[in-house]
Amino acid sequence: MKFMFAFVFCMTLLTVFGAVAQDHTGGKSPAVLESDLDKMSYVIGLQFGSSMREVGMEVSLSALSAAIEDALKDREPALSEEEMTAAQGKLREVVTAKREEMMKKQQEENAAAGAKNTAAAEAFLKENGAREGVKTTASGLQYEVITEGDGPNPKASDTVTVNYKGSLIDGTVFDSSYERGEPATFQVGQLIPGWVEALPMMKVGSKWKLYIHPDLGYGDRDMGKITPGSLLVFEMELLEIKGAANGGANQTITIN
DSSP: OHHHHHHHHHHHHHHHGGGGOSOOSSOOOOOOOOSHHHHHHHHHHHHHHHHHHHTTOOOOHHHHHHHHHHHHTTOOOSSOHHHHHHHHHHHHHHHHHHHHHHHHHHHHHHHHHHHHHHHHHHHHHHHHTTSTTEEEOTTSOEEEEEEOOOSOOOOTTEEEEEEEEEEOTTOOEEEEHHHHTSOEEEEGGGSOHHHHHHGGGSOTTOEEEEEEOGGGTTTTOOBTTBOTTOOEEEEEEEEEEEEEOOOOSOOOOOOO
């Protein structure tokens, strides 16, 4: 188990080390690294130290260095079992407090971004709704019919096959079945509210453009490229109805 933990830790370094390649405020390192062993050891320490800095964890470099040396040389620890247990308990308290602090900060940042993006979304929808050909439903969903199909309409319980491209107000594409080269299959009733409302209004063969208020999209959730409060724009083709789904977990649009 201990070997596996050490192995996984080393493999993690190989996959996430690129995260430390950024601008630095502390000047150039004075370290002299000559051998491959020096460089590999430095990589381990650099990644560990970067992780501690990113979460705001304060450490004693001398104590940390001594602990690493003691462990590598299989020395008896400088702390008794009771002291070790007490220190581990204190560490858990500090880590928990840091995690809560970071979560609170992230929530505050998301709320601020959400308010700003939602205001921009509502201004866009107000102007967009006045354009010829744009229809607005009671929920605030806006859509344009690009091509009207003549097939049946799906129900919320149906599974459908669609081609779509999702983008933000600024044109940034966050997902596209066209780019992946194959359509996507979803259960209608388990998608975002904007899709759940739009799809049953579409006939097979239709192509629509949707303008989705954040309340009908991902709301204040941070979805990577889709920041909190973002308005979503979808070009969507309804290709096929595959019939009623057999249940399953909620489905979301893949965000690349």
